[in-house]
Amino acid sequence: MTENTKLNRRFFMKGAGTTALLGSAIGSGLVIPTTANAKGMGHTSMSMAYDLNEEFNRIGSGDSKWDGIRRRARPFDVPFPMGVADMDFRTLPHITAALMKRMAHQNWGYQPAPADFYENIIAWNKKRYNQDVKPGSILNAHGVLDGCLSILKLHNTNGAPVLIQTPGYSGFFGVVRNAQFTSVENPLKLVDGRWTMDLDAMASQIDEHDVKVMLFCNPQNPTGNCWTPDEMRAMGDVCLEKGVLVVADEIHCDFVNKHVKYTPYAALGEKYAMSSYTLKSTSKSFNLAAQHVAYLFSDNMEMIDNLKRSGHQRGSLNALGMIACNAAYKHGATYMDDMRAYIDGNCHFLEKFCADNMKDVKYKTHEGTYLAFIDCSAVAKKLGDPEEGKRIGDMLQRFFIEKAGVNLNPGENYGANGVGYMRMNLATTHRKLHGALNAMKAAIDAI
Ligand SMILES: Cc1ncc(COP(=O)(O)O)c(C=O)c1O
Secondary structure, three states: OOHHHHHHHHHOOOOOOHHHHHHHHHOOOOOOOOOOOOOOOOOOOOOOOOOOOOOOOOOOOOOHHHHHHHHHOOOOOOOEEOOOOOOOOOOOHHHHHHHHHHHOOOOOOOOOOOOOHHHHHHHHHHHHHOOOOOOOOOEEEOOHHHHHHHHHHHHOOOOOOEEEEEOOOHHHHHHHHHOOOOEEEEEOEEEOOEEEOOHHHHHHHHHHHOOOEEEEEOOOOOOOOOOOHHHHHHHHHHHHHHOOEEEEEOOOOOOEOOOOOOOOHHHHOHHHHHOEEEEEEOOOOOOOHHHOOEEEEOOOHHHHHHHHHOOOOOOOOOHHHHHHHHHHHHHOHHHHHHHHHHHHHHHHHHHHHHHHHOOOOEOOOOOEOOEEEEEOHHHHHHHOOOOOOOOHHHHHHHHHHHHHOEEOEEHHHHOHHHOOEEEEEOOOOHHHHHHHHHHHHHHHHOO
């Protein structure tokens, strides 16, 4: 039995509790169980090594997604929190084992990244995406948004508005504000059900506002688009012609549905790589957001050197975060493959459920990320006007919490053209998703 199999079986053994886990990881090393509860969702492409159907209880850890919304929604219960973009699955067992091992030292003095940390980042990107990350070009960041903040401060020298395609990740607007800038929304247009770039409008907006930096998301949160090379090349050409830096947030790149291929923006060619930064992290892929470990890189070493000099976060990261990230990239390939297949299954399930049972909600299986941007405008219409001072998305959020126990994020959080949409996090068990959809359907039917 390989070390991988031992760990997988150990961690997903039915009923294995934290105490047992701690004991075995810290004490005698990694114990091989005699029984296993390893099963996937039935996809033939899944390894069956990880029990993604496990009803893993997150309540009580103090997290934002479960404990946070349940506190805020009182007196209503929220058995289906599908807002905050993290996952309901137990993390990769190798990560927990590596953390336990490190914890057992009880020594928290200064510590650099593990010796093979950068090597593993490079190998992950090369093996999975054929992306060449230049050794020496990788900078640590406490989070992808922290990296964006440093880049904005260095590059947005004229203080111009920062360009964001919308609907676009809500955190982008926040980080632009953190950097003391404003943003300009470049709306994506719905063409045959797919959110599509409007490059003519983008070119005019760049000219009008003298834009110097664009925050770009691939795969895109919240639309779920995984941009094609042609789409990105056309966009990149506008940016190159007008001297706009592309900040490519590719944090969701590990989540791409089966019918789609992720192409890194920087892999389009030298001129695109030299005029952009890429930011990634294990935080989405392995549910490590609270570990605060991310990285950024660029082929343009002058930009990397300038960023270092400009006061971008010094030194290494939290030791546990680096250890977690390292274990993820070293041992997480099969876990990630399984995760992709599982999320793909959830997307198709959602599409079919809406088409068959919940026609007031419109959704077609998206391409990347575990986030579905569902069209709830027909539900909003049935509910009528929102209260004074509230948005349609606020009304929809409240309705789904109070009547179905489901938390979704309002579409307006992602830009003006998100109105009528809600973002639904599908990184949960098939069973929870089914429960949430049944509850939503019952609530809508009762309006
Ligand atoms: C596109 C995108 N970028 C960045 C982040 C946040 O990353 P971090 O927590 O590493 O700052 C998120 C989280 O939802 C995201 O969806």
